[in-house]
Amino acid sequence: MTDIVTSVPVPSNKISPDITIDVSGLEKSLRRPRTAFNYIMSFLTAAITIIALIPLLSVVLTLVVRGGQRLSISLFTQLPPAAFEHGGGFGNAIVGTLVMVGIAALISVPFGILSAIYLAETAPEAKLSYIVRMCAKVLTGFPSILAGVFAYGTVVLVTGGFSAIAGGIALSILMLPTVILTAEEAIRMVPSKIREAALGMGATQTQTVWMVLLPTAFPGILTGVMLAVARAAGETAPLLFTALFSNYWLISGGRFNLMQPTSSLAVLIYNFSAVPFQNQIELAWAAALILVLIVLTVNLIGQSLSRK
Amino acid sequence: MSANIPDQTGGPRESISRQPTFIEKHSNTVFGWATYLFAWLTVLLVLYIVCVIGIQAAPAIRDYGWGFITGTTWDVNAHQYGVLPEIWGTMYSSLLALVIGALFGVAVAIFLSEHFLSSFVFSVGKLFGVQFHPLWAKLPDNFERILKNLIELLAAIPSVVYGLWGIFFVIPLIRPVCDWLNSNLGWIPIFNTTLSGPGMLPASIVLAIMILPTVSAISLNALLAVPPKLREASYGLGATQWETILAILVPTASKGIFGAIILAFGRALGETMALAMLVGNANVISWSLFSPANTLAALLANNFPEAGPKEVGVLMFAALILLGITLFVNMVGAFILQKASEPQEGVR
Numbered sequence: 230m231t232d233i234v235t236s237v238p239v240p241s242n243k244i245s246p247d248i249t250i251d252v253s254g255l256e257k258s259l260r261r262p263r264t265a266f267n268y269i270m271s272f273l274t275a276a277i278t279i280i281a282l283i284p285l286l287s288v289v290l291t292l293v294v295r296g297g298q299r300l301s302i303s304l305f306t307q308l309p310p311a312a313f314e315h316g317g318g319f320g321n322a323i324v325g326t327l328v329m330v331g332i333a334a335l336i337s338v339p340f341g342i343l344s345a346i347y348l349a350e351t352a353p354e355a356k357l358s359y360i361v362r363m364c365a366k367v368l369t370g371f372p373s374i375l376a377g378v379f380a381y382g383t384v385v386l387v388t389g390g391f392s393a394i395a396g397g398i399a400l401s402i403l404m405l406p407t408v409i410l411t412a413e414e415a416i417r418m419v420p421s422k423i424r425e426a427a428l429g430m431g432a433t434q435t436q437t438v439w440m441v442l443l444p445t446a447f448p449g450i451l452t453g454v455m456l457a458v459a460r461a462a463g464e465t466a467p468l469l470f471t472a473l474f475s476n477y478w479l480i481s482g483g484r485f486n487l488m489q490p491t492s493s494l495a496v497l498i499y500n501f502s503a504v505p506f507q508n509q510i511e512l513a514w515a516a517a518l519i520l521v522l523i524v525l526t527v528n529l530i531g532q533s534l535s536r537k
Numbered sequence: 538m539s540a541n542i543p544d545q546t547g548g549p550r551e552s553i554s555r556q557p558t559f560i561e562k563h564s565n566t567v568f569g570w571a572t573y574l575f576a577w578l579t580v581l582l583v584l585y586i587v588c589v590i591g592i593q594a595a596p597a598i599r600d601y602g603w604g605f606i607t608g609t610t611w612d613v614n615a616h617q618y619g620v621l622p623e624i625w626g627t628m629y630s631s632l633l634a635l636v637i638g639a640l641f642g643v644a645v646a647i648f649l650s651e652h653f654l655s656s657f658v659f660s661v662g663k664l665f666g667v668q669f670h671p672l673w674a675k676l677p678d679n680f681e682r683i684l685k686n687l688i689e690l691l692a693a694i695p696s697v698v699y700g701l702w703g704i705f706f707v708i709p710l711i712r713p714v715c716d717w718l719n720s721n722l723g724w725i726p727i728f729n730t731t732l733s734g735p736g737m738l739p740a741s742i743v744l745a746i747m748i749l750p751t752v753s754a755i756s757l758n759a760l761l762a763v764p765p766k767l768r769e770a771s772y773g774l775g776a777t778q779w780e781t782i783l784a785i786l787v788p789t790a791s792k793g794i795f796g797a798i799i800l801a802f803g804r805a806l807g808e809t810m811a812l813a814m815l816v817g818n819a820n821v822i823s824w825s826l827f828s829p830a831n832t833l834a835a836l837l838a839n840n841f842p843e844a845g846p847k848e849v850g851v852l853m854f855a856a857l858i859l860l861g862i863t864l865f866v867n868m869v870g871a872f873i874l875q876k877a878s879e880p881q882e883g884v885r
Contacts, residue, residue: 267777275653277644282684284746285691288702295705344579347572361576363871364583370800370867372807374834375590378856381841382589386849402586409579433557433565463695466809466834470841495810498697502704502814510705517698528693 296518299511304519309476309497315508319516321478322492325393326520328479329472329493330461332397333404338454340401341408345450346438348409349416361409368406376402377467385471393479393491396472403464404457411453415446415535448534455531459524465495474500494520590860594853605854611820611836618851620858622820626830627862630737630812631805633826634744638805639798641745642752645688646794647782649753650760654681685757692750700814703743708734708815711742715827732827735817741826743811748801755800759793759877760786792877799870807863809834833859 259265303318310317344365348358380399385391419442427437443450473490474497481489494516501513557565597605601618608619648654655677662669715732722728732738763786771781787794817829818839833855841852 263777263780267779270779270782271653274644274648275657277641278648281641281645281749285688285749287706288691288694288699288746291702291706292698340575340578343572343575347576351569351572351576357573357576357580361579364580366871367583367864367867370803370807370863370870372809372834372859372863374807374809374837375586375856375860375863378837378841378853379586379589381849382593382853402582405579405582431554431557433561435565435568436561438568459693463693463697465695465697466813466838469838473842495695495697498701499810499814502697502701513701517701521694521698524693524695525690528690 292514292518292521295511295514296516299515300518304512304515308478309492309501309512310508311476312504312506317508317512319492319494319497319512321475322494322497322516323519324479325472325475325491326462326493326495326523328487329393329396329400329468329491330458332394332487333400333461334454334458336398336401337404337408337457341405341453342412342443342450344409345412345416346442348413350434350438350442353417362413365406365409368402369410371403371406372466373403373464374466374469376400377469377471380467380471388488390488391471391473391490393472393487393489396468396491396493399467399471400461400464403467404461407457407460408450408453411456412446412450415449415453416442418449419445452531452535455527455534459527459531462527463495463520463524465493465499468493468496469499472496494523587860590853590857593850594857595850597850597854598857601851601854605851606858609820609822613845613848616847620833620836620855622822623831623833623836623855624858625822626737626816627806627832627834627859629830630741630744630816630832631802633737633741634748634805635798635802637741637745638748638801639752642749642797642801643756643794645749645753646756646760647787649681649685649757650786651778651782652678652681654678688750689754692754696747696808696810697814699743699747700811703739703811703815704735707739707742708732711739719827726824727826730823730825730828733817733829735815735829736827737816737823737830738826740812740815740817740830743815744805744808747808747811748805751801751804752797755797755874756790756794759790759797762793763789790877792873796870796874796877799866799873803863803867803870806866807834807859809838813838833862 257264259268303316305318305320305323307316307318308321309319344361348361352358376399379402380395384395384398388395423441423445424437427441428434432440472493475490475492479485479487479489479491498513498516498520501509501516504510597618601608605618605620606624607621608617609621610617610619611622612618658677659669712732715728715738718728719731767785767789768781771785776784812832813835816832816835818831818835819829821828821830823830837852837856837859840848844852
């Protein structure tokens, strides 16, 4: 307890005969309100941080414990069970999630990268660029369910049925802003010397973009795509009434059909969490564990790409 | 002079430089237009989304008008629709989650930005006269970095998983506490109903946990961006650590922290799954924390899959209201963060 002393040894309170300074205010002691306040606040902050971390760690722990119980190969190969059945799995939901995220990536990645090239290279200072950036930021905070509402209005009502395509389009809207903003950032990070060298050698702007900027910015762009994929894979709300759910494989009668209701891991968790059957609830936990593993793996790979 | 330069078009030293070919020249133009087109498409997409929802909602807006916002019943058979309980539930749950999430999120950000962990470990070490070997003197700081990454990773966990956790972990955990509060302090309006399972409080708690990473990650960046000179000057004038934090660091980073809170609010307003699973989906306006309620997003999630053509129009109207609220909140948040990232005067 060396730093909590009751009085500070002061050599002299008097600097000159006329001026006296009260140095007792500088004393570092728990009896001083200033110091005591400091200790109390530090303690409170530490306590709050620990309290905040408990639920976060508890989510992870519960997932591992309850989801881990049901992990087996049959989860990946079997179809969801009916109400009173035992066993079963969610192979079709994993395939469905991958297919729909794939469709979403096919739409949003070229779209996003071309917009990003405009923002970073063609006209960074143009008025349109500011508007596009604002739109991308607005889309970032866009409630995911509204992407579902949009896809319902444009695809489900037009084609007359729930489908994997509708789900993919809903997800692509959520992926787009992440792809645009991170790709723009990545292209801007390319040192301007490299760019100028290419232009100075006589390359056209298109050649500069394709042969110099995009290859150099590739890790950064890939990070953005991975983050967007990770987000899309976990989204439930936009799939609820665009892809709906299905208890069967996407391939029906030997034909790969994207225009039918499609199951996904996230919707499976939602549906099974509301039923009173133990088997389904266990499957929901196992699906949650696998979904989180997929999302975190993609996320970590994405982050590690840009860290180098 | 010119005689010494070899002829560009012929001669022994033929140059490799040439004009761009026809294809190169025109593909450049086409590519430039393509990027221009896609930039416009991004803007048009946002407008198109608003238009699609607006046009689908138009019949319902004509039929119900303001009565839709002030009405409190949702009866598909009687064609009576009103979303006041949902607007109330959306606001109530988001504000409640924001209060909890912001308090904890900012505290975590301060904890991580001030290196409390290492200073605590070192002062304890000093107390017992322990000298730290350079090899593990860095351990607390590394632990803090891991903590920071962990919190950011937790933002990536899908909301449906938080909802599942809420149903099977939070509700059983808080039920005894809620029952006790209701039986002993039931005269206070916020405790005057029993928790029958899903309800406002579990939904808000889970929502708060979900927005915590957002708040703490952005606040932490804002706190770390405060110029170190300011902190040093404050310590130099004799301020204690917390006087520095509250009087210098937090006010300097306040725009960033405030922007983080607004963005988290936007996320809470639009959050669907955790609420659809936990809030109880009851058309009730109540101050009680334990009463079931409903939110706009949960209403959409629950009613859309089996909605008839007439109800779809009404739901589109509800979606339009949600869109309006979240767009407004997000634009305010983005604007504040934009302001916050501008360099501050006098502290460069």
